[in-house]
Amino acid sequence: MSGDAPVFCRLDEIEDGTARGFGWDRGGERPVPILIFRQGDRVFGYRNACPHIGVPLEMDPDRFMNREGTHLQCSTHGALFRAEDGMCVEGPCVGRPLRPVPLQIGPSGEIQPA
Ligand code: FES
Numbered sequence: 001m002s003g004d005a006p007v008f009c010r011l012d013e014i015e016d017g018t019a020r021g022f023g024w025d026r027g028g029e030r031p032v033p034i035l036i037f038r039q040g041d042r043v044f045g046y047r048n049a050c051p052h053i054g055v056p057l058e059m060d061p062d063r064f065m066n067r068e069g070t071h072l073q074c075s076t077h078g079a080l081f082r083a084e085d086g087m088c089v090e091g092p093c094v095g096r097p098l099r100p101v102p103l104q105i106g107p108s109g110e111i112q113p114a
Contacts (some may be wrong), residue, residue, distance in 0.1 A: 006025060006112065008034075008036060010109040014038040019035045019038070020062045022036060024101070033047070033049070034046065034101050039083065044100075046072075046114075047099040051079075051096035052091070066080060068076060074091065075090050077088075
């Protein structure tokens with residue numbers, strides 16, 4: 001683990017089965033929007049950009065899940081994505097995945113880019 005890498009949050013700061021949004025400061029003009037989904041002790045990171053037209057998935061802060069809590073959902077046209085691999089399984093961009101952001105979890109639960 002790199003001590004210089006940014007820490008997005010700790011594992012216990014994301015409710016299990018949900019996702020939160022973060023800005024990833026990579027030294028560019030603006031932070032890169034990402035989302036992090038938690039499933040138990042695992043996390044899955046993606047660029048927060050819908051493969052349909054590139055907009056962020058959520059309209060309200062940290063509201064990434066569909067009502068049933070089974071999939072990530074784009075709030076613009078309702079595309080559903082598998083949380084475990086980002087693949088769109090329903091909606092206008094079926095078969096096109098969210099772009100993954102590899103993450104790692106440190107000894108104190110800190111979530112960082114891998
Ligand atoms: S912008 Fe996401 S489904 Fe259309």
